[in-house]
Amino acid sequence: MNTMKLPTGEDVTQYIAAVRAELADLPPDDLDDLTGGLEADLSELVAESPSGLAGLASPQEYAAELRSAAGFPVRAEQSKPTWWSQQKDLARRDLANLAADYPAVRQARDLAIELRPVWWIARGVALAWLLVIWGSVSMLLYPLAIIGAVVSVYVGRRGAELVGWPRRLLMAANAVAVLGVVFALGAAIASSRGYVGYNNAPYPEPMSEPGLQFNGTPSSNLYVYDKDGKPVTDVRIFTDTGQSVDLAGGFLGPDGSPLHGPADIYGHPWDNTFPLPTDQGAGVDTNPDVWTPPSAIPPLGTAATAASPTTAPTGSPSGTVTTPGGAATTMPTTSPPVRPTSSLPVPTTTN
Amino acid sequence: MDTTQLVKGVLDLAVLAVVADEDGYGYDIVRRLRAAGLEDVGDASVYGTLRRLYSGGALTSYVVPSDEGPHRKYYGINAQGRATLHTQGKTWDAFAQTMDGLLEEAGVKA
Numbered sequence: 001m002n003t004m005k006l007p008t009g010e011d012v013t014q015y016i017a018a019v020r021a022e023l024a025d026l027p028p029d030d031l032d033d034l035t036g037g038l039e040a041d042l043s044e045l046v047a048e049s050p051s052g053l054a055g056l057a058s059p060q061e062y063a064a065e066l067r068s069a070a071g072f073p074v075r076a077e078q079s080k081p082t083w084w085s086q087q088k089d090l091a092r093r094d095l096a097n098l099a100a101d102y103p104a105v106r107q108a109r110d111l112a113i114e115l116r117p118v119w120w121i122a123r124g125v126a127l128a129w130l131l132v133i134w135g136s137v138s139m140l141l142y143p144l145a146i147i148g149a150v151v152s153v154y155v156g157r158r159g160a161e162l163v164g165w166p167r168r169l170l171m172a173a174n175a176v177a178v179l180g181v182v183f184a185l186g187a188a189i190a191s192s193r194g195y196v197g198y199n200n201a202p203y204p205e206p207m208s209e210p211g212l213q214f215n216g217t218p219s220s221n222l223y224v225y226d227k228d229g230k231p232v233t234d235v236r237i238f239t240d241t242g243q244s245v246d247l248a249g250g251f252l253g254p255d256g257s258p259l260h261g262p263a264d265i266y267g268h269p270w271d272n273t274f275p276l277p278t279d280q281g282a283g284v285d286t287n288p289d290v291w292t293p294p295s296a297i298p299p300l301g302t303a304a305t306a307a308s309p310t311t312a313p314t315g316s317p318s319g320t321v322t323t324p325g326g327a328a329t330t331m332p333t334t335s336p337p338v339r340p341t342s343s344l345p346v347p348t349t350t351n
Numbered sequence: 352m353d354t355t356q357l358v359k360g361v362l363d364l365a366v367l368a369v370v371a372d373e374d375g376y377g378y379d380i381v382r383r384l385r386a387a388g389l390e391d392v393g394d395a396s397v398y399g400t401l402r403r404l405y406s407g408g409a410l411t412s413y414v415v416p417s418d419e420g421p422h423r424k425y426y427g428i429n430a431q432g433r434a435t436l437h438t439q440g441k442t443w444d445a446f447a448q449t450m451d452g453l454l455e456e457a458g459v460k461a
Contacts, residue, residue, distance in 0.1 A: 069399025
């Protein structure tokens with residue numbers, strides 16, 4: 001009886017492929033166990049049966065019968081194998097075969113598994129970084145990065161338990177994080193290169209803080225003195241590209257409305273009018289480094305004859321001018337300039 | 352009464368019984384069961400049962416390559432399978448006697 005020739009028709013092969021597809025949710029080893037030898041069995045059955053393959057149940061019914069008789073759980077709904085899940089199964093099996101055959105592959109795989117926590121942390125930091133860029137809240141980078149890393153590690157340790165839409169969400173987050181890591185590395189390389197030539201850069205780097213800076217320190221006010229060393233108020237200042245130096249814009253007054261400088265005769269407010277009124281705060285936090293401008297500074301040398309000795313500074317902590325002769329009645333042209341205590345530009349040194 | 356339901360309950364025992372004499376491959380075992388009178392037995396049920404008995408440790412399995420077609424997967428009984436066959440056979444015997452007694456009382460059985 002066993003000498004009968006076994007025709008492995010294409011029909012049988014297709015039928016078994018359909019049955020295996022119905023069982024694709026099983027672990028690959030179980031699937032092979034369950035369907036191993038099926039080709040020979042079915043070929044023989046079909047050859048013996050008068051109705052051939054038509055006498056068999058549908059692949060779905062046949063797979064269900066195999067599954068229940070073998071004691072495997074009924075397949076979960078909505079887990080029909082997609083093309084993608086089949087590719088994943090194939091890739092998984094290929095990798096397992098490679099790892100079995102080549103120790104180097106096995107070691108690389110084990111190393112990758114051990115390094116997974118590194119990826120989890122990088123993923124969390126990358127997502128936080130993208131969030132910071134997207135929301136332009138650079139000051140939140142460190143807290144968000146720490147939170148992101150912690151959440152990412154937690155999710156990573158429990159990732160295998162996720163099913164359904166949380167799993168899809170995780171996959172999407174992974175894809176975004178991979179892009180984020182790539183961009184972050186790119187940005188890090190670009191900035192490390194750009195930093196070398198920073199001083200030669202004709203323009204400040206685009207991601208710098210808004211507002212006015214002097215030597216990298218943000219300035220929230222400007223004080224102007226005339227040639228006699230007297231403070232000048234209501235000075236409207238422009239840059240060499242014609243932009244008004246607008247420090248008040250964006251700040252809110254005590255009533256919550258935007259703060260504006262004094263209006264011109266047409267009613268147009270000039271937000272680049274300096275010095276900004278300090279009693280309004282102009283949105284400036286009470287920084288202890290903020291300089292208290294003296295009520296007067298030494299007049300310029302060319303104006304020395306016009307200077308009155310009574311205008312010697314009195315209000316500034318460093319405003320006491322010591323003259324070599326000790327006499328305050330004459331202001332020598334060689335008197336040392338008053339240095340402000342902050343890094344604000346010394347008004348007399350503007351070019 | 353649908354005998355397929357009855358067969359399901361005793362398929363383990365039936366498969367062990369037909370494999371106890373001689374090793375066999377899947378369809379061979381189906382054929383033996385049908386020849387013995389279990390004509391309604393589904394071949395997929397038998398294959399699944401063989402797989403379950405094998406993973407439960409009651410059967411051994413080996414593959415015989417064939418030059419003429421796909422390889423055949425043979426199953427054979429081992430000591431654990433024989434022990435299972437013995438105890439399940441006793442259980443079945445007692446159950447069958449109980450049923451016989453019931454039917455005799457009902458006058459169904461001659």
